[in-house]
Amino acid sequence: MSNSSPTKYIDIQHVEQTFKTKKGLFPALKDINLTVAKGEFVTLIGHSGCGKSTLLNLIAGLTTPSHGVLLCADREIAGPGPERAVVFQNHSLLPWLTCFENVYLAVERVFAATESKAQLKARTESALALVGLTAAAQKRPGEISGGMKQRVGIARALSMEPKVLLMDEPFGALDALTRAKLQDELLEIVAATQATVVMVTHDVDEAVLLSDKIVMLTNGPAATIGEVLTVELPRPRKRVALADDAQYQQYRKAVIDFLYTRQAHVEKVA
Ligand SMILES: Nc1ncnc2c1ncn2[C@@H]1O[C@H](COP(=O)(O)OP(=O)(O)OP(=O)(O)O)[C@@H](O)[C@H]1O
Ligand SMILES: [Mg+2]
Secondary structure (H helix, E strand, C coil): CCCCCHHHCEEEEEEEEEEEECCEEEEEEEEEEEEECCCCEEEEECCCCCCHHHHHHHHHCCCCCCEEEEEECCEECCCCCCCEEEECCCCCCCCCCCHHHHHHHHHHHHHCCCCCHHHHHHHHHHHHHHCCCHHHCCCCHHHCCHHHHHHHHHHHHHHCCCCEEEEECCCCCCCHHHHHHHHHHHHHHHHHHCCEEEEEECCHHHHHHHCCEEEEECCCCCECEEEEEECCCCCCCCHHHHCCCHHHHHHHHHHHHHHHHHCCCCCCCC
């Protein structure tokens, strides 16, 4: 029986990650302590190279920490699992498969043992519908735009009905308008599915718009959590209204201040 605390759905304790490199050991992350509540939307923000992807990969179970422990629903994260679906920046679709087939593959992996082909097909169709891609279902990745490819990646992740959605700069490669549209869609999907989300971003406005909690990482090596900002803007959030909202501006300023004043990127001189 699990008596997992809903406020510590993901529980990261004293995590450290050190990489072996040609020049010796490189300490990427040090003493990371973080909890994510069920249904919470958490973003990780920090300068390039500080260790955001390293931390996300640890939660995904794609790597294991050098020290410390990561738990999800009271179980140690010991490898990747369908309850923690990942959306990568480069959408990583199989180019020879249609959008439908790319999503179907994930659905099959999770549900084939317990469900009929018709049910798998229905799951795939509803995931594509959720991201507005019903009309493009039979197209291949080479025939659709970057924003659409990213939507397929999100549909694929959501189709597995993950408990946790992990996203590594999912909108990083998109133009500002497409990015805004997908952010709005993501807000709606998360509201509808009550998913727990951990998302990496570089973008201050994206972080404030989407997050319940913004986790700000210090610069590496041995990066750690510098500050956690709780964003208490009511939901649903509307970007146009928020643009002149004083509270929104304060959150934005707090993140900018952390990133560009306290953690300003220092050029290393050899
Ligand atoms: N497998 C690895 N072996 C050695 N060093 C690594 C490895 N993976 C990451 N690093 C180093 O760890 C640090 C953190 O990398 P990471 O990719 O997590 O940064 P990031 O915050 O995601 O950066 P970006 O915003 O540019 O994506 C970097 O200095 C990187 O060079
Ligand atoms: Mg990264």
